[in-house]
Amino acid sequence: MVKAVVLGASGGIGQPLSLLCKISPLIDELSLFDVVNTPGVAADLSHISSVATIGGFVAAKGDFKGEKQETEDAKKEALTGADIVIIPAGVPRKPGMTRDDLFKTNAGIVKDLIVAVSKYCPKAYVCVISNPVNSTVPIAAEVLKKAGVFDPKKLFGVTTLDVVRAQTFVGEIIGEKDPRKLTIPVVGGHSGATIVPMFSQAKPSVKIPEDKLDALVNRVQFGGDEVVKAKDGAGSATLSMAYAGFRFAESLIKASKGEKGIIEPTFVYLPGVEGGDAIAKKTGCEYFSVPVELGPNGAEKAINILSSANDHEKKLLEEAIKGLKTNIEAGVSFVNNPPK
Template identity: 75%
Template sequence: MVKAIVAGASGGIGQPLSLLLKASPLITELSLYDVVNTPGVAADLSHISSPAKVTGWLPKDDGMEKAFTGGDIFVIPAGIPRKPGMTRDDLFKINAGIVQGLVEGIAKYAPKAYILIISNPVNSTVPIAAEVLKRAGVFDPKKLFGVTTLDVVRAETFVAEITGEKDPAKLNIPVIGGHSGETIVPLFSQAKPQVQIPSDKLDALVNRVQFGGDEVVKAKDGLGSATLSMAYAGFRFAEKLLKAVNGDQNIIEPSFVYLPGVPGGEAIAKTTGVDFFSVPIHLGPNGVEKAIDVVSSANDHEKKLLEACYTGLQGNVSKGIEFVQNPPPK
């Protein structure tokens, strides 16, 4: 029996994410929560012939308590989307407060659940979640994940376009660091199977992985952001985690985690100088079984990218922690 909760289920990411989760045979109960429209989304999904029973909740009438209680895995895409010219950092004040409120609810009603955070800016919202959970005395670093899978999916897709690989998912490309701009560092040198990126295409490829979200915003004429691809990425990570929890021992996927709190993470934190960082994670029944050090194997080109990543991440993480410790005036 697995109860999955989508917090922010009525939005551009939340609806397709909920659809994918409803189709998964690994989920027996799907609870949808948002500030608008969730009963309708739930009713629509409930007609699909898959095992998961779907319910939809609004904040009124103790909706959060009813939606969250007994939850095993939470996926959180809640927040406002990026608009043209808006950086992930611009989203910070609004989305930070939304994530803080949701995680306070999880700490109260489902303190042992796995928490997957999609809400941007991930580099700051995951530290916010960690601070909230610490304050509630229920922080388990092995169960808190920032979903950076979209960066991995983009790297697979864009490299396949260059190499001619017909199935991009067969590529395994570590993408590490954070989840915005220059904090995203693809390690093409560690791709499996190995890939050869022409030197005259490397910089443009790195830039496309780092700023792929802007490509989507522009293509949608500023009327939307990367919602469908993000929903797929969020589902892919959630499904891999659920498979690992069910006993599959061979699942590795990058995720943005609190390094000092997970096996293998302490050494990576010392190397990077950052406590929150995305690296390939060996997933298991307890969540993070081990963080895998791919940082020390980066080549010279990637090390230069990592230096910029560390600087950007340190500021992002500090901003998240500061938001909880010294809340801005309302």
């Protein structure tokens, strides 16, 4: 039996993500939580003829007595018994807004939700989608540490959308009709220049024309801006992010059931994962997205591909590390020195 929980299930990412979870044969129970509309989303999805039973839980609204307790009860019921928690909660990016601009609002949202996770399902796998991932994952780790329940092998920043974009964009260039056949590791973080696609490590190997390389890297790094612009102020990358989030969660569930050889790039706390120390020493970052072998315990092994970077990728990594250090520190500081 697998119980999956989506926190932020009524939003632009949350609804399609919840749909994908509902139709997955790997999920037996699906629990949805948000501050609005969750019972309606759950009712709609409940009509789908698939395995998962479904429940929708909503935070109490208004100034009536007991509001806080009712919200806490909803979180408790949604999260108790969870095997995997996926968190897309937060406000979306608007035109001209960077992921870092989202920090203050989304940091507070993630912090509150992780407090609930620490209370009601401390042993669940936790997949953080809420931006900026470079900062929200350290926030989650610090909250879990303070609660005494931090397991580095079970906390993941979902960077799969960067991988999905790299596959898609390379497929367009080389004429691969099914880009899922391409394995292209993307390392670093999940924001602009902190995203480093490692085309030199692609399998099967790919040859990117030199005159297209810089534009390709830029498109992978800033693909979100392309979507924000195309939606003309009406939203950000929600459907592709929902797909990417589900793809990672599905890999994690398969690995938890014993399937071998599942490797996904993901943003993890390196010192807590086998093989991570060497990467942390090389980068000077405690958090980094690298290919990670998944298993029943979560992150079984971090795979160091950074030493195989070519000269072009080494320059990209230098730039990524600078930005990442600042982002990570912002997340840690948000919990340990809360803004007043």
